[in-house]
Amino acid sequence: MGKEATATFIGHKECYGVQAEDVRREVEKLIASGVTDFINGGMGGFDWMCARVVSDLKKSYPQIRNYLVIPYLTFNIAELKYFDDIIYPEGFEKYHFKAAIPARNRYLVDNAAYALCYVTHGWGGAAQTLKRAQKKGLTIINLGERNDGRANL
Template identity: 40%
Template sequence: MIITFCGHRELYDNEAARTWLEMVTENLIVNGAETFYLGGYGAFDRLAASVLAEQKKRYPHIELVLILPYLNRRKDISPCDSSLYPPLESVPKKLAIVRRNQWMVEQADVVVDYVLHSWGGAAMTLEYAKRKKKRIISFQG
């Protein structure tokens, strides 16, 4: 089972988000999640990477994969086991993150979101996940 995340660049309640994300990711792992796709941009992505690094200590079989929007431009999210560049070679640079996010949603079985308002990239990604009829687990702040 592949899990991906979408969330805002800023966190509004870091402790509540962390506690919720710890509970959600552990429940997903116990129920068969093994691969986690991470975006590597913004506070929610960093929080997800941090929480999953802790989960990996208890569940060493899980795999954390950084999904790159640009070829040869790896952002360092140290707990990731590997990185992957989806087929985005022909995508204009200004659309690369949007298309990378859509690709992550398409690959995922579950999308975990921290989307608190209806504008911006995270909200666009969540709407895309809804259109694709993905299972979505949402933060209720």
């Protein structure tokens, strides 16, 4: 899995303002630009919407892979069927479970070149992860931006 061909997802637990078709359109654009690997945290509504979309797109794009990155070994995986493999990053056993989630979010950003996001406000884990992605220079697509091109950050 090469970083330049990898995209991650960043989003809030609740994602009422985005449709699966919006995600599908953006994922297809990422595939067209050479993305083959998608890494997902599997925690909120946006993550699971993205997992289902990528899984479904594998029918048309058999070269793509969908990975779930877990923060700790007792992580509850609601729908394993959407993923090709599970990644438990090396060294994560040292983290307390509350610290493991931000560490996992850093791992997602640090191992991707693209971030498909649904971030609408500037607080919480999704906002912090988006800020890290911006700082690290990922190509950002934020479906949570207002019509004027800005998120409510």
